[in-house]
Amino acid sequence: MRHEVSELGTVLGVWAHPDDEVYLSAGLMALARDAGRRVVCVTATLGERGTGDPAQWPPARLAAVRAHEQRASLAVLGVTEHHVLGLPDGDCAEHPADDAVARLVAIIEQVRPDTILTFGPDGFTGHADHQAVSRWATAARALAAPEARLLYATTTDDFLHRWQHVYDRLDVFLADGLPARTPPELLSLHLALDGELADRKLVALRAQATQTAALVAMLGEQTMRDWCATEAFVDAAHATGRAWATWRPAVPADYAAWDHQC
Template sequence: MPKSLLAVLAHPDDESLGVGGTLAKYASEGVEVSLLTATRGDGGRFRGHPVGDPRHPGPAALASIRETELRAAAAVLGVRDVALLDYRDQHLDRANPREAIADIVRHLRRVRPDVVVTFGPDGAYGHPDHVAISQFATAATVAAADSAFALDAAESIREPHTVSKLYYIAWPATRGPRTSRR
């Protein structure tokens, strides 16, 4: 049975900026690579233009554009399964932790990955959404293995799942903080 890897990330483009090389490498070696992205990137800039600028298409249209970009990038990287949770961009640190962890557990028990990759506790460069997804994904890998952590009735048919390895993205200090919030 092929090995599988699930990346749990915050925004469309995190899969390319942070771990694109890693995902492409393992996909090319036959690992089943899946991606779970918590937001659709609706709070971001569009080609450098902030929300409210006439050249910005608006948050809803931007989310659609970024989801399309995400799926195109995933196809190039060799990612087979792309799922989005549709949390509000730039507000992930204010999400209900119980709900966010349960959402990720649901995907862990469905995809059943050997390896999970997410942001480190530093959020790469301190982005609150990245810090939040690191915490939620870490908690979810523990909860997914716990038979006492029950989801709703329809999902409870899935067996608990133990992830073999949880890896954090190591962000080189030399890259420093980014100026834009992605």
């Protein structure tokens, strides 16, 4: 596992909200940093609308707190290079793609990553911001670093089956068929975090308490740790086929009030 991650070279993660990177790639980032690799994280928004209680957490306040939380979370993983694009949370799909792609191209030209991580076109949870970021990162990589590996976050049928009892308690996936599943034999990276690494991811998750505290309280720390201890990525070129064709874009009617979890 450590060797596989070390071979990724310089890693650039491109995500939508603070916490996406920790849920989907904390173990990968920690292993890469431990191996002496450069890891750079890009977050499109400050996640300023990620609350079910906007009266208590107006956007400016939540944005400031989430920025602190994310810095602390990334520090646990050894990641010190972080770019925030400052795009509007919940409205990425309406933001001009040319602008977002150009900003990612500039970062890619500066970082020169060997591997780019992002969501698949499904957006994992189906969040429209995630889907927009996937499109932008895919386009920016094609323009600025076509030789770099492009890895999409994914999961497997076995994983979703194993954790169905957790998903039954969460309203996280926005449509049937999400997230897109990948057959295990097609996965490029399939990390099973244990011991210190799983504990470290739990600490990084807890650091983003505005997003995770309620979930940890509901599930319990051990379940949260074990549920989050699997990370899976597929090369973009392999993110095809029937398993990837079952999801549908979805935006719930009460989108503004929806508190994304991943």
